[in-house]
Amino acid sequence: MGAANGVAAIQAPANKAAPFFSFGVIADVQYADIPDGRSFYGVPRYYRHSLAVLRRAVTSWNNTQTQPGGVSFCINFGDIVDRHCPKDKSLSAVREVLDAFGELAGGRPTYHMLGNHCLYNLPRTELLPLLNMPTNSSDSDRAYYDISPCPGFRIVVLDAYDFSALGRAQDHPTATAALRFLEENNPNADKNSSDGLAGTARRFVAYNGGVGARGEGRRVRPPANGPRRGVPGVAPVELQRGDGRRPPVLEMAAANGIAVNGSAKAPLFSFGVIADVQYADIPDGRSFLGVPRYYRHSISVLQRAVSRWNTHNNLKFAINFGDIIDGFCPKDKSLWAVQKVLDEFDKFQGPTYHMFGNHCLYNLPRSKLVSLLKMPTEFDRAYYDFSPCPEFRIVVLDAYDFSCLGWPQDHPVTAAALKLLDEKNPNSDKNSPEGLVGVHRRFVKFNGAVGKEQLSWLNDVLQDASTNKQNVILCSHLPMDPGASSPAALMWNYDEVMSVVRLYNCVKACFAGHDHKGGHSIDSHGVHHRTLEAALECPPGTSAFGHVEVYPDKLLLIGSDRMADTEICF
Numbered sequence: 204m205g206a207a208n209g210v211a212a213i214q215a216p217a218n219k220a221a222p223f224f225s226f227g228v229i230a231d232v233q234y235a236d237i238p239d240g241r242s243f244y245g246v247p248r249y250y251r252h253s254l255a256v257l258r259r260a261v262t263s264w265n266n267t268q269t270q271p272g273g274v275s276f277c278i279n280f281g282d283i284v285d286r287h288c289p290k291d292k293s294l295s296a297v298r299e300v301l302d303a304f305g306e307l308a309g310g311r312p313t314y315h316m317l318g319n320h321c322l323y324n325l326p327r328t329e330l331l332p333l334l335n336m337p338t339n340s341s342d343s344d345r346a347y348y349d350i351s352p353c354p355g356f357r358i359v360v361l362d363a364y365d366f367s368a369l370g371r372a373q374d375h376p377t378a379t380a381a382l383r384f385l386e387e388n389n390p391n392a393d394k395n396s397s398d399g400l401a402g403t404a405r406r407f408v409a410y411n412g413g414v415g416a417r418g419e420g421r422r423v424r425p426p427a428n429g430p431r432r433g434v435p436g437v438a439p440v441e442l443q444r445g446d447g448r449r450p451p452v453l454e455m456a457a458a459n460g461i462a463v464n465g466s467a468k469a470p471l472f473s474f475g476v477i478a479d480v481q482y483a484d485i486p487d488g489r490s491f492l493g494v495p496r497y498y499r500h501s502i503s504v505l506q507r508a509v510s511r512w513n514t515h516n517n518l519k520f521a522i523n524f525g526d527i528i529d530g531f532c533p534k535d536k537s538l539w540a541v542q543k544v545l546d547e548f549d550k551f552q553g554p555t556y557h558m559f560g561n562h563c564l565y566n567l568p569r570s571k572l573v574s575l576l577k578m579p580t581e582f583d584r585a586y587y588d589f590s591p592c593p594e595f596r597i598v599v600l601d602a603y604d605f606s607c608l609g610w611p612q613d614h615p616v617t618a619a620a621l622k623l624l625d626e627k628n629p630n631s632d633k634n635s636p637e638g639l640v641g642v643h644r645r646f647v648k649f650n651g652a653v654g655k656e657q658l659s660w661l662n663d664v665l666q667d668a669s670t671n672k673q674n675v676i677l678c679s680h681l682p683m684d685p686g687a688s689s690p691a692a693l694m695w696n697y698d699e700v701m702s703v704v705r706l707y708n709c710v711k712a713c714f715a716g717h718d719h720k721g722g723h724s725i726d727s728h729g730v731h732h733r734t735l736e737a738a739l740e741c742p743p744g745t746s747a748f749g750h751v752e753v754y755p756d757k758l759l760l761i762g763s764d765r766m767a768d769t770e771i772c773f
């Protein structure tokens with residue numbers, strides 16, 4: 204491409220060899236023949252339509268035009284039917300979904316796993332024969348297995364409810380042990396509620412479960428020196444690899460085994476995170492795709508974040524991942540709205556580092572924003588780095604450096620970016636990804652790219668960080684890995700940025716905003732990508748913010764209710 208301020212050509216994959224095998228994937232169909240509803244947090248759920256999604260998936264997997272050679276099998280990641288399915292219809296609903304999987308051409312199999320919703324409907328004993336898992340075991344309760352579709356690969360399917368309170372009779376020893384475990388680790392009367400639990404302890408709710416320690420072929424030996432750190436009432440065991448070496452994490456097992464791990468040392472430093480506040484003094488609305496947006500409530504989420512960060516008392520700084528106000532903010536109120544949000548950030552007892560999001564640029568020009576957001580940069584640049592301790596460097600990218608947004612209409616960057624969109628996106632409305640396939644959906648006007656000069660600056664910063672043996676946390680409004688984002692929310696030249704990142708080993712994690720539902724992935728080079736859940740889409744009374752504890756060998760994102768906790772080990 205090599206455009207004015209420059210994004211270079213999007214690379215075709217270098218390796219064009221045929222894959223060893225392909226397989227279809229689908230998760231959380233949660234079918235029920237009932238009207239549409241909403242999740243606990245208010246997100247719409249389409250119980251009947253989900254079966255149509257599955258049928259479309261099967262048609263697509265059967266289509267050798269779109270799936271050259273077809274898929275060899277498919278994996279269903281659980282929750283085949285929903286808990287709201289009337290219980291006298293559970294069996295027929297499960298059968299309906301299984302019939303849809305059965306349409307996979309040539310009798311190719313589907314490999315299923317258990318989800319909590321499966322177990323709300325039917326006991327394990329009834330469910331397991333229906334799901335026909337290749338456990339190859341006389342243990343009729345077993346729901347974990349492995350398959351080897353070709354000599355060089357093995358697929359391992361875990362039973363995440365092996366140790367859980369679900370799916371077994373109340374007086375079954377495993378159910379009793381799991382309930383006792385929940386009693387010890389969750390003080391709420393409603394064990395589905397994580398209220399009051401902090402960080403990763405929020406996972407101790409009845410709708411989750413654990414991998415038990417009794418698996419055949421897993422060699423378990425008791426610890427030499429009695430119990431170590433762990434969950435109260437949980438007896439630790441150490442699991443051995445087949446070669447006898449201990450795995451890198453200490454695992455704990457309860458009566459029937461559950462694995463947990465934690466950190467005892469103090470972090471090097473911690474920082475607050477929040478994304479997509481998108482405040483506007485306007486009534487609630489919806490995204491283009493119909494997800495509710497709470498424009499006024501989002502500032503309450505920020506207020507709660509600042510108050511929690513201040514209570515924490517040990518956060519060195521905060522990072523705001525962009526979209527400080529919304530595009531629907533009346534333009535004569537943009538400045539007032541930005542100032543109102545900044546006043547809230549000012550109540551935090553430390554500095555806040557900001558970055559541009561598309562919505563910032565719908566409201567105000569770049570030059571005005573750089574000074575309002577007090578970015579620690581020279582000239583009008585909106586990318587920068589800083590080092591909160593000798594071992595770490597934080598790099599903040601400007602994901603709209605090369606974009607159609609924020610530059611004057613007659614600026615060469617605007618013209619070059621529009622030209623790129625014309626080449627990549629045939630729609631007359633360049634905000635629409637309609638008809639674009641896969642990661643090509645990112646070529647829409649509400650995204651942008653890191654320009655040539657910024658790429659070269661990034662290269663210099665990463666080289667310097669490597670020389671100084673610093674770990675790097677890369678921050679950008681736009682996500683940079685398809686595994687952690689919808690394709691339509693990706694940075695235009697995420698692949699170019701990641702090519703620079705991969706020249707070094709210093710970048711340990713990339714954090715982003717923009718894709719409001721959030722996401723997490725580990726890319727092929729082991730770099731974690733964490734897209735943060737948006738403050739804007741928190742129904743009143745709920746929140747999405749967090750703080751990151753930074754250790755020499757890991758980051759722990761500790762989220763408030765809608766922001767998921769994430770452990771990033773390196």
Ligand SMILES: Nc1ccn([C@@H]2O[C@H](COP(=O)(O)OP(=O)(O)OC[C@H](O)CO)[C@@H](O)[C@H]2O)c(=O)n1
Pocket residue numbers: 490491492526530561562632634635636649689691692717718719
């Ligand atoms: N499919 C779409 C999606 C959006 N638009 C229009 O584009 C503008 C920006 O969209 P918006 O959802 O407000 O952008 P956010 O930054 O809040 O969210 C990120 C993306 O949605 C990521 O997936 C707006 O005018 C939309 O109406 C569109 O036309 N077609």
